[in-house]
Amino acid sequence: MTTPISLRILIDEEKNKVLFAQAGKDFMDILLSFLTFPLATIARLVNTESNMHKVSFGSISTLYESVANLEEQQFWTPACKKMLLQPKNSMEDYCQNLKHNIDVTEETSYFICEDWYCSRESSGGLLTTFSNLKCRCGKFMSSSISLLGSDKIDHSEGFVTDATTFNISDDLTVKPDSFQNSICQPMNLLGLENFNAIKFMTVEVTKKEILDLLKCALISKTPLTDIFLLKKQNLESPLLNTSVLDLHSNIVEENESKKLKIKVMLRKSNNKILFALGDADFADFILSLLTFPLGGVEHMLKGNSCDSSIDNFYKSIVELDSDTYLRSSDLKDKLVKSKLAHQFKLCDQLLPFEETPAIDYFIVSRYNRRKTGFHGYLTAFEEPSITSKELCVPLKFVEPQSSIGEEYGECGGRGFMKGPALYMVADDLVVTQSTSVSVISFLSKLGVPSSDLEEKVITIGKKEGLSILKASLMSCSALTNGLGPFLKVKVQTFVKVKDENISN
Numbered sequence: 001m002t003t004p005i006s007l008r009i010l011i012d013e014e015k016n017k018v019l020f021a022q023a024g025k026d027f028m029d030i031l032l033s034f035l036t037f038p039l040a041t042i043a044r045l046v047n048t049e050s051n052m053h054k055v056s057f058g059s060i061s062t063l064y065e066s067v068a069n070l071e072e073q074q075f076w077t078p079a080c081k082k083m084l085l086q087p088k089n090s091m092e093d094y095c096q097n098l099k100h101n102i103d104v105t106e107e108t109s110y111f112i113c114e115d116w117y118c119s120r121e122s123s124g125g126l127l128t129t130f131s132n133l134k135c136r137c138g139k140f141m142s143s144s145i146s147l148l149g150s151d152k153i154d155h156s157e158g159f160v161t162d163a164t165t166f167n168i169s170d171d172l173t174v175k176p177d178s179f180q181n182s183i184c185q186p187m188n189l190l191g192l193e194n195f196n197a198i199k200f201m202t203v204e205v206t207k208k209e210i211l212d213l214l215k216c217a218l219i220s221k222t223p224l225t226d227i228f229l230l231k232k233q234n235l236e237s238p239l240l241n242t243s244v245l246d247l248h249s250n251i252v253e254e255n256e257s258k259k260l261k262i263k264v265m266l267r268k269s270n271n272k273i274l275f276a277l278g279d280a281d282f283a284d285f286i287l288s289l290l291t292f293p294l295g296g297v298e299h300m301l302k303g304n305s306c307d308s309s310i311d312n313f314y315k316s317i318v319e320l321d322s323d324t325y326l327r328s329s330d331l332k333d334k335l336v337k338s339k340l341a342h343q344f345k346l347c348d349q350l351l352p353f354e355e356t357p358a359i360d361y362f363i364v365s366r367y368n369r370r371k372t373g374f375h376g377y378l379t380a381f382e383e384p385s386i387t388s389k390e391l392c393v394p395l396k397f398v399e400p401q402s403s404i405g406e407e408y409g410e411c412g413g414r415g416f417m418k419g420p421a422l423y424m425v426a427d428d429l430v431v432t433q434s435t436s437v438s439v440i441s442f443l444s445k446l447g448v449p450s451s452d453l454e455e456k457v458i459t460i461g462k463k464e465g466l467s468i469l470k471a472s473l474m475s476c477s478a479l480t481n482g483l484g485p486f487l488k489v490k491v492q493t494f495v496k497v498k499d500e501n502i503s504n
C-alpha cells in the first residue's frame, strides 16, 4: 500500500471551515493530473465508492453507461468502443509515478501484423496501439513489439518543481507559497476575526481522499472543508441554483466550421427536449465528448465549465508562472489546453480539439532460423545502428476505426459509429441506434400525447456544440439546457439533478 501524503491544513474552528491547505509536489501533481483526464475517465472514477458515495457527472455519466450498452457491431471496429470507455490520457507518462494514481490504465502496448514478413516490406509496415485490429493483408495485428527502452521519453517526474509549496484555498484556488503570496500579509488575514479559533492540523491523504477530492472538485465550492471536516451533507443535495448558460457572450462562430443537421422532439407543455435524431456524425459528436480531456474542455469553455471549484483550480494554473513552478515551460499549455491522445481526433469534427502528434516509428527486425524465428524492436530513431542481418523499416499507424488496415490520415479518424444509420440521443445523452419503430415505441413508453409533441429541425455548429458540452457537465438534461436557447424556447432553471419523471 502506498504511504499517505501528509497535508497541513489551516482551519477556523469557530466556523468549522478549512481556510487553506499547504501542499508540496506530491499533492499538487495529483491535482494537476485531474486536468489530463478524459471526461470518460472522470465519469468512471466518480462512479466508484470512496469515503463518499458515488457521484454522477452531469449527462457524461449516462452517456458513458450508454456506450457500455451499445452492441459492438454498431461500431466500426471493437477498438472504437474501447476508445470511448477507456480513452487514452495524452499525458499518461506524466502521471505514471504519481504518489496516488487514481486512474490506473494499462500501459501503452504496440502491435504489428502477426505475419512478420508484412512488417519487413520496404514500403513500410503497419503499427497500432489497439488490440484486435486487422492489417491490410487481412491478418490480425497481434504480434506485440516493445519500444527500445532508451527511446522512451521520461516524464515520470510529474508536473511541478520539487521544492515548491502551494497554498490551496477551500475553493481550490492555488497559489505558490512565495514571498508575494505569503499568507502573513494583512490582506490574506482579513477574513480572520478570531485568531484563537485558528488551528493547524495535519491530515493523511490516501487514494480515497483523492477520489473524494475529484468528486468534490466537480460539484462543490468548498471541497477541502467537505472532505477534511466531513461536511458531506452539502454534497448529498447537489447544487440546484446554478446559473443559466450564458451562451452568446464568448463563443465565436467560424463560418467555415462543420454543421450537423438534426431533428429534436420537443415536449411543448414543459419545453423539454425528449430526444434528438441524427446520423452517425451526430452520434460521433456526442460520443466524442467522452474522449475530451478536462483541461482542454476548460480551455474551450474559458474556465467556466462546471461552475464549481475545479474552475477556480484551472484558472489558478492559467495564472501560474510556469518557468518557476513547473518542470518545463511548455507544461502549462499541455495542462491548460490538454489535447486528445494520438488517434482520438475525428476527421471533420465539430469542436476543434487537437490531438498529440504522431511519433515516427521504425521496426528493426531479424530472422533467426535456428532459434525462435523473428525478433525485433521498435525505435523512434530513424537510423539506428543495425547489424547486417537486421532490417530497419518505417511503420505507419493503422486507423483504429478501419477494419481493413487503412493508414491513419492526418485529419483524424472516421468516427466511431457505423453509417448510414439513424441514432437517437436522449436528453441525458443516452445514445442508441434507432429506427422509426423504436422512436414510436420510445414515445409511447413516455406516454406523452401526440398533441404535446413538436418536431424541430436544428443545425448544430461550434456554438451549439460547446453549449451541449457545457450543459453535459452540469446537467442531466444536456439537450434541453444546451439546445433550448437556440430553439427559441424558454428553458427553465438550470437543474443539476435528475428530477424528471418525464411523463409528469
Ligand SMILES: [Zn+2]
Residues within 6 Å of the ligand: 113, 114, 115, 118, 135, 136, 137, 138, 139
Ligand atoms: Zn499484415
